[in-house]
Amino acid sequence: MEQEQQLSTRWEGYVDWRNRAAIRGRHGGMLASSFVLVAEILENLAYLANASNLVLYLSQYMHLSPSKAANNVTDFMGTAFLLALLGGFLSDAFFTTYHIYLISAVTEFLGLIMLTVQARLPSLKPPTCSPDSLNNPCQEVEGGKAALLFIGLYLVALGVGGIKGSLPSHGAEQFDESTPQGRKQRSTFFNYYVFCLACGGLIAVTLVVWIEDNKGWEWGFGIATISILLSIPVFLAGSTLYRNKIPCGSPLTTILKVLIAATLHSCMTKSPSNAIASMAPTPSSPTTTSKAIQEGNATEKEASTADDQDQAPTQSLKFLNRAVQVNNPAHKALECTLQQVEEVKIVLKILPIFACTIMLNCCLAQLSTFSVQQAATMDTKLGSLKVPPASLPIFPVLFIMILAPVYDFFIIPFARKSTKSEMGITHLQRIGIGLALSIIAMAIAALVEIKRKRVASNSGLLDLKEPLPITFFWVALQYLFLGSADLFTLAGLLEFFFTEAPTSMRSLATSLTWASLAMGYYLSSVIVSVVNDVSGKYSKHKWLSGSNLNHYHLERFYWLMCVLSGLNFLHYLFWATRYKYGPGRPNK
Template identity: 80%
Template sequence: MEEERQLTRWEGYVDWRRRPALRGRHGGMLAASFVLVVEILENLAYLANASNLVLYLSEYMHFSPTKSANNVTNFMGTAFLLGLVGGFLSDAFFTTYHIYLISAVIEFLGLVVLTVQARSPSLKPSACGPANLDIPCQEANGGKAAMLFLGLYLVALGVGGIKGSLPAHGAEQFDEDTPQGRKQRSTFFNYFVFCLSCGGLIAVTLVVWIEDNKGWVWGFGISTISILLSIPIFLAGSSTYRNKIPCGSPLTTIIKVLAAATLNSCVSRSPKGCISRSPSNAVASMATSPSSPTLASKEAEENAKTRESTDAPTESFKFLNIAAVDNPVHKALECTMQQVEDVKIVLKLFPIFACTIMLNCCLAQLSTFSVQQAATMDTKLGSLKVPPASLPIFPVTFIMILAPVYDHLIIPFARKVTKSEMGITHLQRIGIGLVLSIIAMATAALVEIKRKRVATNSGLLDSDHPLPITFFWIAFQYLFLGSADLFTLAGLLEFFFTEAPSSMRSLATSFSWASLAMGYYLSSIIVSIVNNVTGISKHRPWLSGSNLNHFQLERFYWLMCVLSALNFLNYLLWAIRYKYRSTGANN
């Protein structure tokens, strides 16, 4: 007890028993290290199935290739979009600590359902195909399909909750009021992406191999054990965590401010000579109002002056300032200037968020056309033949190499050159990722030109036979896209967490995952538009043909390169105008 009296409290934070968190006892890199270990296991459990799921749906559930691909896209997109739900609940009602535990249990239950179905032949469609010519193939339906999608979307719900809470929980462990705390938080985000990639590396190599050679029961079983093991490891750090106290629904605040600004503005513009409701004269009008005698007291005047000085409205989004008036249209729409400023901050984050969707659209090519390119090439590595589902090993490996190099070499050097605490700001880091994505798409186009030239020269343009060119050429576009992913994802996570109001940080951090989901959806939309436009007047669409050699894939990559360049120019306009609210980012 005497020791607790000597330790100062973390204002706004509690420990896992909801007692006040104490400086020197809670938080710090030790607490965050538990989060990093858990992220390895969590991403292993997710990617072990997501990277190879299309094979399970087509070969074991007998869905068509198109339906299998759509189901995988829907599953992955939903999982990342549900990160917004996890972030919202962490800010509004629960701590990130509790949301992770609840989400991990939900994902575990989903994986148990999938494991049981994979193990029991009676819960899957009957075997068919070349080895079972007497049995026609029939896709999973009825109760079998219901069980499959129940398991998948329980996993998606759990993954969404984890993605929306775990990064914010780790970042909450550091003191943002000190330069050392801010540097440690930046290091945490770098190594969070490193650990995410580490889990992905194990998933796309070891677990994918086990699924292909030992069966999906083993694959689902490993994922189930992995997410189950993450729970006691996370709980082991309970005594070291500091947990932010939920501050109420951030969405309610946003909706209330927008509604109040709209309705109050309508009243202030009324032709009946109503008193103006602008924040600049709200305090004065109430102080002199004869119908408010209590405000005439000295204490009320002092409170009004204090509120006026501390809640001075900013110039950005001036139309929202009218939401903070002393006599709103309805009492339920009463807003403080702090709430108005918080909403302004969130609105300023949206253009940056939108500009990263195109980069994630480029990243989607790693699991689609890039894999198909490599599948037509020589994938042998000595005597080992690399399966297509394991090709993401390239960007994952690059990220794992680059993350510590960036944190221990590049950032210290940048700090010396720029004489600033950050070295490279969040927006500069995101911008570097966007530039790398442009280079990646240009590289992909050049590699495709070379691949098709080899196919033509070797007489294999109309053949499905592997081309006499090593798949290591694909590694170049993976290198640039993997590097872009590190710079942008880590930069986005830290940017959203640092810049968002403290009451909305988990929700804002989950925007990073929502951007990834929208990138996947945008990729499908662009492919459809390209085929529809280029297929006019009986021309063959760019992305169609009897095999990949007949595709005009290099043209598609050049188009993505141009779109990425235009997106980068748009990003520059917003990034140059953006003003950081955090101390560390400005230094």
């Protein structure tokens, strides 16, 4: 009796930091996840302290052109987020999210040390030159100095990717999804995860950016290094409270096995119903496996097969049903259970939603590149205080910090009462709101750029690199709308991927959120290159080329982004209205 009671208190499939069975009431919960949230504040501070201002560092100190600096920033940020897939994969397949975070934090720490040393020593940077030397461009960073710069940057990217791929899942795994209270707490966690991202970002784009601009970049990199170092003991402080999901093996192996098996079996079987028919048990003649289960002597594999026989395959993506061949599989290594097939179906169904968010993140990429350069040409004084252009993200950050608690304490309870559903606002609805806001943001960005260039022309400063008599608060409008879009979409995507994905693939699926960011940054670089190539063929000047931003046709680029975002929103509506949530989740 005591043994049965002890087993009932264990978290099945979870262990503590010493690899012992996790216990209900002792491991997991809001207290455990709070250590994750604090660690995220410190980690995002370290990342954004440099990413938000990096375009100016590359252009002013490494002497890259504005467009080249912008592309390098988007490539760096895109790589960091794309590597989240690696962190998620390793968390699901071989290590726990607990270990992946620690390894990744150390990796980012090493990269930041390299960048700090380079920023501190003049011999590791290209020679300084006068910003007025328009006819004699400054020498770009090259050789060993460039190697040091990019090795440091991409070590940071590797660390950031591992952290983004493991930390959100680690926090979400602390809640019991079998109870309504646990699911509500998990939803709250994702909301406050974005809130903590904003908290770290607030410190980064105010205090750290000011220090970088006024005290030197070695101080900015140094603060980021200390921040990521402090996040490690903070995370470790919650070790005795965490419950860690046991790795279930490579999810990619399962996906590939099902796809290959379905393809081969479709060539071997004339009728798609044969595979499923071979699974159907006959009432008058129970299978040997069923008898073994009744007698309690079945192996785990036989039990899984019997469970599959008692279930009917779903009718969506029928092609994959052919992967299940009980009597005559193409090869023993390609034996697939119905559960594996259904898990792969879930993954394939969420991919269109993932694809539809890439364009939004392409718009967000502009906040770290052209928007910062726009603000750098404007009047950034706030009274007697001169605000660094890279501190502009303070506007969306503050709005996220205000909106996140309001959303959790007021909007969601009201929505739950109105819709009489557990969620109130579904994940897909949140994502859709974010996509719609991105369209508005790009239209506003285009109008602001038209006004900025008109002021430059009327003031006779179009050809000069001098601050324009127009306040940088105009650029803050596009930050505000894109920041709101980021709150709705990021929190919605994280929870959507985590809750919809199979348990064995949750870290990898959650990493798709960051992969979407990565693809958005890469897409931004591609669009900039394509726009320059096309505009260079049909006009005298490329839209986004040169050393003077006033000669760019940035407003046309923003209008193009607005149109593409609108088309993407229609694409999203097509898939979102057809998507059906998993069992126990709302379809409305």
